[in-house]
Structures are given as C-alpha cells and as structure tokens.
Amino acid sequence: MDIPSIDSGPIWLSLQLAGVTVGLLLVFATPVAWWLAHTRSRFRVVVEAVVALPLVLPPTVLGFYLLILLGPNGWVGGPVQALTGSVLSFSFTGLVFASMLYSLPFVVQPLHSAFESVxxxxxxxxxxxGASRLxxxxxxxxxxARRGYLTAIVLGFAHTLGEFGVVLMVGGNIPGKTKVISIEIYDRVEVMEYAQAHILSAGLLLFSFFVLVMVYTVNRRLPVQVT
Amino acid sequence: MTHLLEAKFKITYPEFSLDVDLNLPAKGVTVVFGPSGSGKSTLLRCLSGLERAPSGFLKLDDQVWQDEGIFIPIHQRKIGSVFQESRLFPHLNIQGNLLYGYQRTPLVERNLHLDEVVQVLGLGSLLKRYPEKLSGGERQRVAIGRALLTSPNLLLMDEPLASLDMQRKAEIIPFIKKIKDEFETPIIYVTHSMNEVLQLVETMVILNSGKVVNWGPVEEVFSDVQLRDAVGDGQLGAVLETTVSEHDDKFGLTRLDFMGQVLSVPKQNIPMGKKLRVHIHSKDVSLATAAPVGATSVLNILKAKVGKIGAIDPNGYSVDIELDAGRPILATITRKSLSNLNLQIGQPIFAHIKAIKMVHEMDT
Structure with a gap:
C-alpha cells in the first residue's frame, strides 16, 4: 500500500499560528483577567460578556465581521494598509488577529479563575x-497562578489549531500563507482523498487527546496552594 | 530609641467608622487593644498603606507617609507587617520567603541580616523546607523574620498569635520579647488577649467603636472606670507593677512589694528584686470600710482610698469603683453594696483581693 503523501506545510502553519496567537494572547489576556478578577466596576459584566462572545457566536458571524474589519476598507485593515502597505485580510497577520479573538475566552477564563483563587x-x-505591583x-x-497559565496555554493552543470557520472566512485558503490543517482536511475530503484526511484528522485527534491528558495530569500533580 | 508616631485617620464605612488621632512615642511594644469590630485591624491597614483613609495624616519621626496630596505607596513605606495567618509564599522555601523582602530593601537601608534573624528566631533548621511542611508556630516565626528582614522602621503585628493554640502562643511570645530587646524596631501590636498585653506591653492604645478610648502606659491606662465597654467584663481590672520581695517556702508563696504594701501570690521562680506585673480583675476585689476584726481567709488586703465611682453596668446591678492605692485599682461591686457602704470619694477603704490572675516577669 502506498503511503499517502502529506503536505507538511499546513501542519507547520497551524503550529506557527497557534504559537504566535497564544503568545500574544497571554500578554493581552493577563491584564484583562487580572482586572476581571479584582475590579468592582459595573462594566465588569459587559467585559465578561464580550470576552465570552466567541464561545457562543457561530464562527461564520465572527469571521464575517472580521473580514469587514480587516479588509482594505475596514476600521482596522484600512489604517494598517495605509501605514504598512499590506492587506490584513487573507494574510497570516490577519489570521493571528482573528485567532486571538476567537481563542480569547479560552485564555482569559482560566487566568481569571486562577487570579480569583490566588x-x-x-x-x-x-x-x-517592598515589591512593586509588577x-x-x-x-x-x-x-x-501557574495552573491557570498552563490551562490557558494548552486550551488556547489546541483551540487555535482546531479552528475552521473563522480561518476560512478571514484567511481564505492560500497554501503556505493561510492554509492550516483544518482547512487542508476539508480540501482532502472534498477531492475524496480520504487517506490523507484520515492521517491529518487522526493526528489532530491524538494530539488534542494527549495534550488534554497532560494538562489534567499536571494539574493534579501540582500541589494545592496552601497559605 | 524612641520614635514619634503621628497618625490621624478618618474613614467611614456603611456600618463602621474609624476616627483616630494618635500622637505617641513608638518604643518597644505598643498594643492596640479593643473588642472585635473596634477598628484595630483597620487602623493597622491605614498605617501600612493597605487602606487609604480619605482624610489622613501619618508621620513617623520626620517621614511623612500620608498627608493631603501625599500617599506613599505601601511598598515604599519602611513598615513590616505580620498578620494573623502567616501569609508565607507557598512556592518559595523558607529561605526564599525570608529573603523576599530583604532583597527588595536597598543595600544601605539593610540593618538586619539573615544570620542574626535566623538565630534569634531559631529558624536555622527550617531554611530549606517549604511552608506547608511547617507547624503553625514555625510559620508565624518565619513570617515575623521575613518582615524584620526588610529592616522596617515600624513593625505592625495584627493578632499574630490569634490562630495558634496556647502552647504555640507560649512558644512565640519569648521570640517577640527577644525582638523587642535585640532589635530596636518599634512594634505596634494588635490583640484582644490580656495575656499577651501583660507580657509584652509598655504603651497601650484602647480602641472602641473606631475611637481611641484611652492610651498611655499600661499601668495607668488599664485601671480606668470608663473601660468596661472596651475591655470586656472578664478582663476588666488593674495592672500593677510590683517587686519580688520575699519567697515563703513554708507556705509556697512569693511576696510582692506594691507601693509599700504586700501582695502574696503562689510561689514564683523569680529572683528577689525582679519586677512582676500582676493583673487583678475588678470582680476579684471586694471592699470593706474597716480592717477585718476576726480572721479572714483573704491573704491580700490593700489599704486604699475611694477614687472614682464609675457608671452602672448595663444590667443595672453592679458598679465599678476606682480605688487609689498609690496606683489605681478597680473593684466591681453591686449597687446594693455601694448603697450599704455609703462610699464617699476620698474615704479610706480596705480592698480584699480574692485572686491575682496573672503574673508575668517584666524584662528590666
């Protein structure tokens, strides 16, 4: 039996996308989660709701608005194009931006509850x-809060790897630029190349499974905090 | 060395307000005493900078920490804090905990170092261990050491022994005394335990309902007929400074000299000439207008004069009398007795002391 040839491009791209997204999200989500955990402001509920929106919205809705926002005439895409000359939609940068929004709750929420329990x-x-706040x-x-960070990193990473709808709408399907695993799987299925689709799908399934097992194991082993 | 602490805070919460204006010499241990909810912890939070009273003034010697438009943030105040729970960092070992504040203290300001603090507090064998492996008493010692290692100008202790059992308390008090003697850091110590007061204090501040009721040297402050609300029934009484004058082996007694009169207490293993602090509950003092004619089982009878007659207690049947025996002594008697004895201010009186509750050696 022939071993079906797999294009490793989408795999690397997915890993890159997930890595960059989670890295940037940690920087951005930490202050948001800290604020949510400690504020008494009445805007807290609004911010909590906004952060949780990607959980309930169909990815196509998010993708649609992002496409408009990031496009050459959008509020974000326009100024960026004017400044840098490059278009955000259908680019890797645009994908990172979209993924950050899409995975936001998966990073903010574990951090939020970790800060609350600290x-x-x-x-x-x-x-x-004598220590300053920072x-x-x-x-x-x-x-x-390291348990919270571990959960946030893993969930954010895995969730970004698995996104489909938003990526398709914002990134399109450009090999080497925006074609990630989930879209590659879709493509293979479309052209009836089930063998390749199997390898990629099973790979993603196993990866997700082991990552989750690892998280739960580590979470159990980390000592419960005593003060 | 005496430091001068000026503190003025006014802060209002829905169900509680704190309004204090203190100007006191901070030397040795100053105890802030009062019933729970009297504002002791809030006062400490204002001092440390954890709480910002909207109108406040705080100055230690020549450093102003809070005034109109001035609020030195907590991490820049040279104040060490110890709380009821040790609050050690669970992710650092004992050495890491001890050095946390030390490393953040500028080199030139460090006047206490790890070795001496470890030695005084007996922490040598704990350094490599983690907080969760320590007993409550050990953790509290580490917490005290950690605060001291920031070389603070003022050490705040908020009921540091409250979460420990009697045995652990007894274990830690000598260390606090040692700190007082060996390092010159003035300590402000919050408690509602009379036991801790008697063993540690020079100066005390009595708080009730957010206000300072009385403050000064413990012997003077405590025998105030106004104190019933703030001190509580079971603890109201006089604190007297006495000198060990004689040991009576035959009857197992130690005689104490108090303003030229004698008090006998169960035998103490303390050399003659040493000073002892005794606490006489007001309820253990009864009054007689004449010297006993027949025999009495009461050993301790002090000659005194009627000083002040205080307010009637909320139940309406007893009243506190302040006696002058060179130093003030408090007696709680019934209103009926007050009427029977027909007490007049300045009248000579015999105070029968049925029990002397606590005896503590003073370090001099």
Whole structure:
C-alpha cells in the first residue's frame, strides 16, 4: 500500500499560528483577567460578556465581521494598509488577529479563575515586603497562578489549531500563507482523498487527546496552594 | 530609641467608622487593644498603606507617609507587617520567603541580616523546607523574620498569635520579647488577649467603636472606670507593677512589694528584686470600710482610698469603683453594696483581693 503523501506545510502553519496567537494572547489576556478578577466596576459584566462572545457566536458571524474589519476598507485593515502597505485580510497577520479573538475566552477564563483563587492577599503581602505591583505579579502571583497559565496555554493552543470557520472566512485558503490543517482536511475530503484526511484528522485527534491528558495530569500533580 | 508616631485617620464605612488621632512615642511594644469590630485591624491597614483613609495624616519621626496630596505607596513605606495567618509564599522555601523582602530593601537601608534573624528566631533548621511542611508556630516565626528582614522602621503585628493554640502562643511570645530587646524596631501590636498585653506591653492604645478610648502606659491606662465597654467584663481590672520581695517556702508563696504594701501570690521562680506585673480583675476585689476584726481567709488586703465611682453596668446591678492605692485599682461591686457602704470619694477603704490572675516577669 502506498503511503499517502502529506503536505507538511499546513501542519507547520497551524503550529506557527497557534504559537504566535497564544503568545500574544497571554500578554493581552493577563491584564484583562487580572482586572476581571479584582475590579468592582459595573462594566465588569459587559467585559465578561464580550470576552465570552466567541464561545457562543457561530464562527461564520465572527469571521464575517472580521473580514469587514480587516479588509482594505475596514476600521482596522484600512489604517494598517495605509501605514504598512499590506492587506490584513487573507494574510497570516490577519489570521493571528482573528485567532486571538476567537481563542480569547479560552485564555482569559482560566487566568481569571486562577487570579480569583490566588486572591488579594499574596499581592498585599508582597507589596508590604517592598515589591512593586509588577514585581509582585511576576514573582508571586504568576507562580501561584501557574495552573491557570498552563490551562490557558494548552486550551488556547489546541483551540487555535482546531479552528475552521473563522480561518476560512478571514484567511481564505492560500497554501503556505493561510492554509492550516483544518482547512487542508476539508480540501482532502472534498477531492475524496480520504487517506490523507484520515492521517491529518487522526493526528489532530491524538494530539488534542494527549495534550488534554497532560494538562489534567499536571494539574493534579501540582500541589494545592496552601497559605 | 524612641520614635514619634503621628497618625490621624478618618474613614467611614456603611456600618463602621474609624476616627483616630494618635500622637505617641513608638518604643518597644505598643498594643492596640479593643473588642472585635473596634477598628484595630483597620487602623493597622491605614498605617501600612493597605487602606487609604480619605482624610489622613501619618508621620513617623520626620517621614511623612500620608498627608493631603501625599500617599506613599505601601511598598515604599519602611513598615513590616505580620498578620494573623502567616501569609508565607507557598512556592518559595523558607529561605526564599525570608529573603523576599530583604532583597527588595536597598543595600544601605539593610540593618538586619539573615544570620542574626535566623538565630534569634531559631529558624536555622527550617531554611530549606517549604511552608506547608511547617507547624503553625514555625510559620508565624518565619513570617515575623521575613518582615524584620526588610529592616522596617515600624513593625505592625495584627493578632499574630490569634490562630495558634496556647502552647504555640507560649512558644512565640519569648521570640517577640527577644525582638523587642535585640532589635530596636518599634512594634505596634494588635490583640484582644490580656495575656499577651501583660507580657509584652509598655504603651497601650484602647480602641472602641473606631475611637481611641484611652492610651498611655499600661499601668495607668488599664485601671480606668470608663473601660468596661472596651475591655470586656472578664478582663476588666488593674495592672500593677510590683517587686519580688520575699519567697515563703513554708507556705509556697512569693511576696510582692506594691507601693509599700504586700501582695502574696503562689510561689514564683523569680529572683528577689525582679519586677512582676500582676493583673487583678475588678470582680476579684471586694471592699470593706474597716480592717477585718476576726480572721479572714483573704491573704491580700490593700489599704486604699475611694477614687472614682464609675457608671452602672448595663444590667443595672453592679458598679465599678476606682480605688487609689498609690496606683489605681478597680473593684466591681453591686449597687446594693455601694448603697450599704455609703462610699464617699476620698474615704479610706480596705480592698480584699480574692485572686491575682496573672503574673508575668517584666524584662528590666
């Protein structure tokens, strides 16, 4: 039996996309999650709802608005094109932007609950020992919230790998640029190349499964915080 | 060395308000005493900068930490804090915890170092261990050491022993005394335990319902007829400073000299000439207008004069009397007795002391 040839391009692209997306999301989601965990502002519910929107919206709705937003005449795409000369829609950068929105709740929510369970006291204690807020965050809060970070990274990564609708709408299907695994699978199925589709699908399935097993194992092993 | 602490805070919450204006010499241990909900912890949070009272003033010696338009953030105040729970960082070992604040203290300001703090607090064998492996008492010692290692100008302790059992408490108090003696850091210590007060205090501040009721040296402050609300029934009474004058092996007693009179207490293993602090509950003092004619089982009878007659208690049957025996002593008697004895201010009186509850050696 012939081993079906697999184009590794979409796999690498997917991994790259997921990596960059999660990296940027951690930077962006940390302050949002921190704010949500500690604010008493009445806008909190609004922000929580906005963050959770990608969970309930059909990816096509999100993709449609992103396409308009990122397009040459969009609020984001227009100025970016004017500044850099490159179009956001149907580009890798555009995909990263879309993925960040799409995976936002998967990163914000674990961090939010981690910060909530860490509570205010470690921050106050570190400050009373002479640490600035930022210093205290990196030396005390983030190590205490490491379970939350691990969950956020893994869920964000896996979820970005698996997205389809948004990517298709915003990125199109450009080999080497925006063609990621999930779309490659769709393409293979369309042209009846089930063998290739199987390999990619099973790969994604196993990857997701092992990643989740790993998360749950590590989460169990990390000591429960005692104060 | 005495530091001068000026603190003025006004802060209002829906169900509670704090309104204090303190100007006190911070030396040794100053205890903030009062019933729960009296504002002790809020006062400490205002001092440390965890709470910002909208109108406040805070100054230690010549450093202004809060004034109109000035609010030095908590991490820039040279204040160490110890809380009821140890609040150690679970991800750092004991050495890491101890050094957390030390490493964040500028080199020139470090006047306490790891070795001496570890030695004084007996932490040597714990350094490589993690907080979760330590007993409650050990954790609290580490927390105290960690705060000291920031070389603070003021150490705030908010009921540091409240979560420990009697045995652990007894284990830690000597360490706090040692800190007082060996390092010159003034300590502000919040508690509602009379036991801790007697063992540690020089100066005390009594808070009730967010207001300072009285403050000053413990012997003077405590024998105030106004204190019933703030101190609580079971603890109301006089704190007296006495000197060990004689040991009576035959009857197992130690005699104490108090303003030229004698008090006998169960035998203490303390050399003569040493100072002892005793606490006499007001309920253990009864009054007689004449010296006993027949024999009495009461050993301790002090000659005094009637000082002040205080307010009647909420139940309406007893009243607190302040006696002058060189130092004030409090007696709680019934209103009926007050009427029977027909007490007049300045009248000589015999105070029968049925029990002396607590005896503590003072470090001098």
């Amino acid at each position: 509570g205010k006291i470690p921050m106050e204690t570190a400050q009373s020992l 210093d205290a965050f990196f030396t005390v809060i983030s190590p205490l």
